[in-house]
Each structure stands twice: as C-alpha cells, then as structure tokens.
Amino acid sequence: MASAGATGRGQQAALSDARQAARPSTEEIARYKREAAYAAAEEVQDGMRLGLGTGSTVAYLLQALGERASSLSGLRCAATSPSTEATARSLGLAVVSLDELGELDLAIDGADQVDPDCWLVKGGGAAHTREKIVAATARRFVVIVSAEKLVERITPPIPLELVPFAAHTTLRTLGQATLRAVPPSPDGGLIADYLGEVKDPAALAVRLSEQPGVVEHGLFAPEMVSSVVIAGAAGIERRDGAKAADRR
Numbered sequence: 001m002a003s004a005g006a007t008g009r010g011q012q013a014a015l016s017d018a019r020q021a022a023r024p025s026t027e028e029i030a031r032y033k034r035e036a037a038y039a040a041a042e043e044v045q046d047g048m049r050l051g052l053g054t055g056s057t058v059a060y061l062l063q064a065l066g067e068r069a070s071s072l073s074g075l076r077c078a079a080t081s082p083s084t085e086a087t088a089r090s091l092g093l094a095v096v097s098l099d100e101l102g103e104l105d106l107a108i109d110g111a112d113q114v115d116p117d118c119w120l121v122k123g124g125g126a127a128h129t130r131e132k133i134v135a136a137t138a139r140r141f142v143v144i145v146s147a148e149k150l151v152e153r154i155t156p157p158i159p160l161e162l163v164p165f166a167a168h169t170t171l172r173t174l175g176q177a178t179l180r181a182v183p184p185s186p187d188g189g190l191i192a193d194y195l196g197e198v199k200d201p202a203a204l205a206v207r208l209s210e211q212p213g214v215v216e217h218g219l220f221a222p223e224m225v226s227s228v229v230i231a232g233a234a235g236i237e238r239r240d241g242a243k244a245a246d247r248r
C-alpha cells in the first residue's frame with residue numbers, strides 16, 4: 001500500500017503534469033505571438049510615426065507591416081535595436097531616428113511579464129533602455145504578448161542596463177544583482193539582472209531609478225501602457241493600461 005508521503009508526491013506529480021499540459025507548446029506560443037502582433041498591426045495607419053520594439057513578437061509585427069509596406073503611405077518608424085532596424089528596412093519600412101520624428105503616434109512592443117495592473121517587465125532582449133525611451137515618447141504604447149506572459153505577481157529577474165564604470169560596485173550596492181553574459185547594449189551599457197524579490201514593483205522601480213550607475217531598469221509602470229493585446233487559446237483579449245485614454 002502506498003504511504004501518505006508517496007500519495008502526496010503522486011498528487012504533486014499529477015498537479016505538475018496538469019500544469020505542464022496547460023502550458024502552451026512552443027508552436028502555440030509562436031502562433032499566439034503572431035496573432036497578438038497582427039492584431040496590433042491593424043492600429044497602424046498612413047502617415048503615422050511609429051515606434052518599433054524588439055524581440056520575437058515584434059518580429060511578427062514587422063512581418064505584418066512589411067506585408068502592407070507598399071500600401072501604407074507616409075509611415076515612418078523609429079527602431080529600438082539594430083536588429084529591428086535592419087529587419088524593418090529589409091521589409092521596405094522607412095526607419096529614421098527618434099530625434100528626427102520628435103514624437104510618436106504609436107509604439108508597439110513585446111514584454112516578458114505583464115501583471116494584473118499592467119506593470120511590465122521588459123529587457124529580456126537587453127533593449128529596455130531604448131524601448132522605454134520610445135514607449136515614453138509615444139502617444140499610445142501598445143504591448144503585444146502571448147498569454148503565458150501574464151503573471152499574478154512580477155518576479156525576478158528584472159533587467160538592468162549599467163554604466164560600465166564601477167559596474168561591480170553598482171551591483172554590490174544593489175545586492176542580489178548580476179551581470180548577464182551578453183554583449184553590451186548598442187549604447188555601451190552593461191546588461192545585468194536584479195534577482196531580489198519584487199514585493200512592490202513601484203517601490204523597486206524608484207529604488208533602481210535612484211541607484212547611481214543604473215542607466216535604466218526593465219520595470220515599466222502601468223502609466224506608460226495604453227493597452228495590452230494578449231493572444232491565447234481563447235483568442236485575443238485587450239487589457240487597458242493606465243494610459244488608456246489617447247493623449248491626442
């Protein structure tokens with residue numbers, strides 16, 4: 001006869017199996033990313049100044065826009081990374097500097113985590129500094145995610161970009177933070193991750209912003225977010241961020 005402990009472990013294994021079964025496959029996640037990206041691409045209109053994020057979900061956005069490149073007149077884009085810039089250009093999209101555009105009508109980008117209040121974690125692709133500048137410059141910031149990016153609570157890692165000078169001192173002062181084994185950002189910043197517990201994203205965002213040596217962190221406040229387009233097994237859902245009302 002199985003002991004109580006064995007039964008407990010059996011139940012845990014069953015739960016773990018159920019969770020595993022509920023988790024979408026790699027192919028499903030790719031399909032959801034594509035669906036979210038194509039849904040958001042419908043917001044892009046002639047003459048817009050558009051901010052383009054970075055990552056695999058944004059790659060689908062670029063594909064969607066590329067398919068309409070010849071019919072979208074006067075669309076000008078600002079890219080958040082060299083890879084986005086190169087792909088956008090190769091698909092026939094006009095890419096200019098953000099300084100040239102000054103203000104953006106719309107920015108669209110992915111995210112690593114989205115909590116119920118629309119706090120985001122970004123920077124899995126180490127582009128969060130440029131992404132935050134672009135998002136903050138846009139009248140509307142639309143986030144595109146597959147449903148498994150939704151979380152009940154924000155958890156580490158929280159991406160950081162650091163000034164190279166005394167980076168280890170900055171990390172030591174922060175505590176529970178480590179350099180990521182990736183090349184520096186295009187602006188020369190070192191990419192790191194904060195690994196401490198995230199009890200209160202707002203308080204942590206203030207702390208990270210106030211730490212000398214931190215160029216930018218990957219916590220994006222709900223006030224930056226106009227809307228989140230979420231694609232999953234149930235279809236497309238849209239969630240309003242705190243910047244839902246168009247600032248125009």
Ligand code: 5RP
Nearest residue numbers: 055056057110123124125127
């Ligand atoms: C890059 C980012 C990306 O938007 C984020 O990592 C999501 O990536 P993906 O769309 O590949 O899942 O913040 O710095």
